[in-house]
Amino acid sequence: MKLIHYLSKRYIIYSACISIIAIPLFYLSLQYLLLGGLDEGMRQQKKWIETQLNTVPAKNFVSFENEITVTPSKQSLKSDVFSSEPIFVKSDNEIVMHRVMLSNVVIKGKNYTIRIQKSMIEDEDLLTNLLLLQSGFILILIIGLGLINVSISKKIWLPFNNIVKKMKGYRVDTSGKLDFMPTKIVEFKDLENSITELINRNNKLYKSQKEFTENASHELQTPIAIFSSKLELLMQTSPISEEQADYINEISLAGKRMQRINKTLLLLTKIENNQFPNIEKIVVKDALNDLIQQYHDTLQMREIHLETEFRDHVEVVANPILIDILLGNLLSNAIKYTEDKKHIQVELSKTFLRISNDAQEGVSGLRESDLFQRFKKQSNHSHSLGLGLEICNKIVSLYHFKITYSFENSKHYFTVFFE
Template sequence: MKLLHYTSLRHLLFASLLTLISIPVFYILLNNIFVHSIDRDLRMQAAQLPSTLSIIQTEADLRLWQELDNDLEIKPFDSVHFIGKPFTIEKKPANGQEMEDFRILQKKVQIMGKPYVVGIESSMFEKEDLIQAILIIQLGILLLLLAGTVVINYMIHKRIWRPFYKSLSYLKAFNIDSNSNQQPEVLKILEFKELSSSIKQLSIRVRQAYYSQKEFIENASHELQTPLTVLKFKLELLLQDRNLSNEQGSLVADMYREIDQMQQLNSNLLLLSKIENKQFGSEETVEVEPLIEEVSEDLALLAQSKNQQLKVVSCQVPVVLAGTNKALFKIMVGNLLTNAIQYSATGSIIAIKLSANRLQISNPGSPLGVPADNIFKRFVRHNKQKGNGLGLSIVQTIASYHGYSVSYDYLDGRHQFTITWAS
């Protein structure tokens, strides 16, 4: 959920809750106000009863008074049904068809020396209509206020948080190889100014660290390559010396192999660094099958030395990958085939199967001596006497660089590596 939606939703929930609570509360308060107003009018009418009663002398006068004033109900006093406070009842009016609420105030009086109860009533029908109209108006105002609050809040928040989203877009599009330090413009808000400044300083420091690391790796690789080459050359000269004993020759040969492995390790580490730093282009179009045949021919002598056979099962249709670096793809396939040759027994058949969206390379062998999840990690080797533990790590790095996925399975006594791409 976006931050803008998160805050807007909270405001909307609060405003909705406030509206739902305010409507019944407002109705109760408004109803109480009207009831108190009617009760006040009833008491005022009750206060005028003595002046009216003073002119009632006969039963005829009493009946005439009741006929003239429809809001009065006069009946003999009954202490059981007498209620001293105003109360509400529901009944039909004299000229109405539906039941209505009436507010009644009973007053005990003496008429011609006899106790009577005078009930003064007032219809609450108009009051209910008025309350209903006021509630509808109030609800409309609240809804408009709610909608206006949400819209204004959304627009204000959207404008306020715009620099944040621009900074976020800048970070998403940040390219460490680019020298552009352009920052999104910000409003006059201290927090966003500090954020923009921090992002700018961070991008500068990241680039400096990146270029320093890149320069160090390249320089270290170059500086190591020269003395290793010199050492190999001198060991080759030493091996040609006829005065060396068998034991000395064996030691020199071991040193030669170790230096050769150091050269390969140096080259592989440099290759990994260049791939991770995106120093290779990926705008070529690669025909996969001819490339596999080319790599197979390059490694044919290595396979023949172990009496192994490289069996290629081609796809029925040409497989062409766009946006691929041919050199890296060749290294990836070569590393998988080299790994299969090295870890397969003499006379094995190494299967290479190509389909529209995947490449599978499998070879027979015993189960791994390391967890399958660690096989693509650097310096993890199944056989400590073979390789430098970077071949499969390079395969995974190249696959990730191109957006491919690489997986490993052990099925029916065969190691199977699968590279999958979008068809």
């Protein structure tokens, strides 16, 4: 949920809660004031009636619809009693709510009960109209303030949205200095300054790492190449004893291994630094078929049966070199760790690529916690560097794919999810 929607939603909820409490309170308060006004008017009317009763007999008091009645009473003097009662009105042929006051008075030594009733229909209509008017005003106020809040928030958060947009498109290998939208808000200025400082530091670190990678690639490969060439010349000299030949062979193997480690580590560094910016649409099926064709002789020689099941046409947008490395490492691992005359299966669907192979005898599965970590070898294969799956993991992370491993029915399953 966006922040502006979050704030607007909370604003509307709180406003609605306040309105739900405020409207009934307004209604009750207004009703109390109106009833108080009616009661006060009836008290004044009662005083006038008491004054008139001193000169006019009670039977001479006649009022329209019996709104005022004066009757003899045997009760002693008590305080005034007010109540609201529904009374049928003949002229309107309906029941109308009335405010009624009962009061006992003593006139010339005689007790009388004065009953005064006032129709509340006008007050109720007024109260209803005021309530509807207030509810309408509150609703308009909430909607208006909500729209104003959204409009102001959009303008206020424009610089922040601009920062987010620029950061989404930022790439340390291609982007230069970022120009943010001018703003007068101190917090956004602080954020822009912090991001600018962070970007500058990242650019410096990236340049340093890139220079190191390039220097290491040049400086290390040269002595390794010299070492290998001199070793080959040494092997051609004579006489060489059998013991010396064994030592030279071991040194040669170590040199080749060192050369492979150097190239692999440099490749990992380049992937981490995103030094493969060129991307294009790659048909995964075609890339797999090319790799399978390259391993055709090895598969035939070892009598390994490789089955393919390409259910969907799948395209990925990535660097072709890295995709070849990813698919090549997974396929070569499956071939390397499959015994002769066993099976390998390659499945391709719209959402995933799965490569499975029969496990070697005595193997119950690989340690998943160490599987994609650097130099974590899970076999004693002499040519394994423990970096192949680490490279695969870096590539899938670069393109926001996902790679998983599972072991079922004596088979290893490596699955790359494209979504």
